[in-house]
Amino acid sequence: MALENIVALVGGVGGAKLAHGLAQILPPERLTVIVNTGDDFWHYGLKICPDLDTVMYTLAGIVDRTNGWGLAGDTRAMLGAMGRFGETPWFGLGDQDIATHLLRSQALRSGETLTQVTQRLARALGIKPALLPMTDAEMPTMIETVEYGELEFQVYFVKHRWQPTVRAIRYANAESAAVSAAAATALERADAIVIAPSNPWLSIAPILAVPGMRDLLCRRDIPRVAVSPIIDGKAVKGPAAKLMSELGYGEVSARTVAAYYRGLINGYVYDERDAGQPIHEEDMQMVMFDTIMTTEGHRAVLAEKILHWIGSW
Amino acid sequence: MALENIVALVGGVGGAKLAHGLAQILPPERLTVIVNTGDDFWHYGLKICPDLDTVMYTLAGIVDRTNGWGLAGDTRAMLGAMGRFGETPWFGLGDQDIATHLLRSQALRSGETLTQVTQRLARALGIKPALLPMTDAEMPTMIETVEYGELEFQVYFVKHRWQPTVRAIRYANAESAAVSAAAATALERADAIVIAPSNPWLSIAPILAVPGMRDLLCRRDIPRVAVSPIIDGKAVKGPAAKLMSELGYGEVSARTVAAYYRGLINGYVYDERDAGQPIHEEDMQMVMFDTIMTTEGHRAVLAEKILHWIGSW
Numbered sequence: 001m002a003l004e005n006i007v008a009l010v011g012g013v014g015g016a017k018l019a020h021g022l023a024q025i026l027p028p029e030r031l032t033v034i035v036n037t038g039d040d041f042w043h044y045g046l047k048i049c050p051d052l053d054t055v056m057y058t059l060a061g062i063v064d065r066t067n068g069w070g071l072a073g074d075t076r077a078m079l080g081a082m083g084r085f086g087e088t089p090w091f092g093l094g095d096q097d098i099a100t101h102l103l104r105s106q107a108l109r110s111g112e113t114l115t116q117v118t119q120r121l122a123r124a125l126g127i128k129p130a131l132l133p134m135t136d137a138e139m140p141t142m143i144e145t146v147e148y149g150e151l152e153f154q155v156y157f158v159k160h161r162w163q164p165t166v167r168a169i170r171y172a173n174a175e176s177a178a179v180s181a182a183a184a185t186a187l188e189r190a191d192a193i194v195i196a197p198s199n200p201w202l203s204i205a206p207i208l209a210v211p212g213m214r215d216l217l218c219r220r221d222i223p224r225v226a227v228s229p230i231i232d233g234k235a236v237k238g239p240a241a242k243l244m245s246e247l248g249y250g251e252v253s254a255r256t257v258a259a260y261y262r263g264l265i266n267g268y269v270y271d272e273r274d275a276g277q278p279i280h281e282e283d284m285q286m287v288m289f290d291t292i293m294t295t296e297g298h299r300a301v302l303a304e305k306i307l308h309w310i311g312s313w
Numbered sequence: 314m315a316l317e318n319i320v321a322l323v324g325g326v327g328g329a330k331l332a333h334g335l336a337q338i339l340p341p342e343r344l345t346v347i348v349n350t351g352d353d354f355w356h357y358g359l360k361i362c363p364d365l366d367t368v369m370y371t372l373a374g375i376v377d378r379t380n381g382w383g384l385a386g387d388t389r390a391m392l393g394a395m396g397r398f399g400e401t402p403w404f405g406l407g408d409q410d411i412a413t414h415l416l417r418s419q420a421l422r423s424g425e426t427l428t429q430v431t432q433r434l435a436r437a438l439g440i441k442p443a444l445l446p447m448t449d450a451e452m453p454t455m456i457e458t459v460e461y462g463e464l465e466f467q468v469y470f471v472k473h474r475w476q477p478t479v480r481a482i483r484y485a486n487a488e489s490a491a492v493s494a495a496a497a498t499a500l501e502r503a504d505a506i507v508i509a510p511s512n513p514w515l516s517i518a519p520i521l522a523v524p525g526m527r528d529l530l531c532r533r534d535i536p537r538v539a540v541s542p543i544i545d546g547k548a549v550k551g552p553a554a555k556l557m558s559e560l561g562y563g564e565v566s567a568r569t570v571a572a573y574y575r576g577l578i579n580g581y582v583y584d585e586r587d588a589g590q591p592i593h594e595e596d597m598q599m600v601m602f603d604t605i606m607t608t609e610g611h612r613a614v615l616a617e618k619i620l621h622w623i624g625s626w
Binding site: 087097103 | 390393399400407410411412418434
């Protein structure tokens with residue numbers, strides 16, 4: 001089966017890694033990366049899109065490799081100066097990073113869409129695959145916590161270091177959001193859709209919550225595969241495992257994630273470290289790979305294995 | 314004569330020095346500094362107030378002493394990163410400096426006046442004298458040049474390094490500007506008004522162009538003194554001398570500046586280096602001092618001499 005056009009749905013660090021793997025092996029015009037923007041927020045008058053920036057900086061090869069986000073070699077002089085004014089900044093904004101936020105904020109204020117400004121910034125950084133926000137609307141992920149009530153995503157995730165207990169997740173403003181034309185076109189032309197090993201509730205669910213997105217995916221009779229972010233009962237990074245138990249999904253496992261994606265995907269990649277607990281789901285092809293992407297080469301290898309596998313269906 | 318309340322009208326670097334001299338010798342509640350905001354502009358979505366910031370950073374003791382503006386020890390990582398996006402920044406924005414612009418821009422967008430946010434920022438930096446913009450309105454100084462037509466002030470001053478030939482100066486939007494209540498009150502209560510050795514056309518004239526400002530000054534029967542920015546036919550800093558000849562004011566001299574301020578001031582301070590060309594103006598008391606403020610101590614000495622002199626009238 002010929003797989004011409006690939007669309008990846010991704011969140012932050014884990015998603016960026018798989019997107020980078022795909023970008024390494026595919027001609028750029030064949031790859032579209034649709035990114036979660038539920039984490040986006042306005043902060044000090046700057047529009048900050050953490051996942052878009054993580055993916056953008058990763059694809060451009062300028063990401064801070066230690067953190068997996070932010071710019072390599074960036075400094076924090078602006079944040080330090082906020083202290084003079086009695087501010088206690090809780091969100092990491094690098095000085096170089098601020099250039100991105102300034103240009104984006106200015107463009108949005110002048111009427112450009114997030115899709116337009118993202119493409120402009122990504123191209124300036126030499127990124128050739130299409131990098132698209134899931135929607136041009138603001139659709140903030142809101143986290144209902146036991147301790148603090150409802151929190152904006154970054155307040156939950158960064159300020160409180162995802163320690164509050166999550167009771168529910170709400171995708172605010174979804175009713176007035178829509179899949180952007182560019183994202184819809186990419187999905188309609190896709191020969192395969194790959195859901196990255198990003199947090200299913202915090203990174204992928206916001207994408208799926210954009211009105212029309214789930215339909216666009218499900219009506220395509222093509223490989224639609226997800227990669228498990230859970231390996232051996234633990235999240236590779238971040239709060240996925242903690243969230244699963246807080247939200248009552250039972251067992252924290254790759255199997256539970258597969259069940260969560262039921263009806264959406266027809267293929268599932270989980271880690272060979274979970275070989276002892278084989279997963280079976282009706283209408284879902286299964287495969288095990290080494291999914292931990294510790295090096296840039298690993299990213300390309302995993303992407304290659306996934307595409308080779310679904311190409312053989 | 315008792316001089317309780319002093320108001321200084323100031324521009325950028327030279328004005329900041331005299332304001333700092335006054336701040337060193339006066340109880341803070343007796344000093345109000347009214348600053349030119351004709352240089353203000355929006356840049357990359359940030360509201361930048363060069364003169365207010367120069368005065369604020371100088372009074373707070375955190376100014377870059379080499380340049381006389383900007384923050385000591387500041388870096389330019391954000392500006393450097395703009396290059397990645399094809400931008401060629403021409404206005405110096407330090408990384409620490411950006412914190413000021415972000416907080417101010419956010420406050421203005423949320424409805425605070427420039428007076429309010431300036432006072433808040435200045436207090437946070439430990440500045441006790443009142444620091445006030447000349448108006449809360451946007452009243453940009455526009456420079457009509459021979460080479461490029463009309464330019465925004467910073468485009469003329471920074472981007473073109475004040476090299477274009479100036480044909481005329483316009484204070485845009487003056488018709489809808491007004492002296493802020495705080496500035497008006499300070500002028501009504503003033504026991505003396507000191508016009509700093511700032512550029513008469515680019516720094517002081519915009520202040521005087523705010524509707525009502527000139528009346529507020531002239532109807533006060535108190536010492537109203539200006540300090541010459543021209544010494545021995547040259548400007549201490551910046552384009553004052555160049556402008557004088559371009560605008561057809563004839564001889565570039567302290568005398569010409571005195572004539573320019575005719576009707577506004579009743580006292581004039583010029584440098585003792587010009588003792589060979591004594592100045593006489595009707596209705597203007599004259600005095601010569603060493604007006605070059607090379608050290609912080611010199612600033613206080615000059616301020617003290619001026620206040621002592623007008624106290625003896």
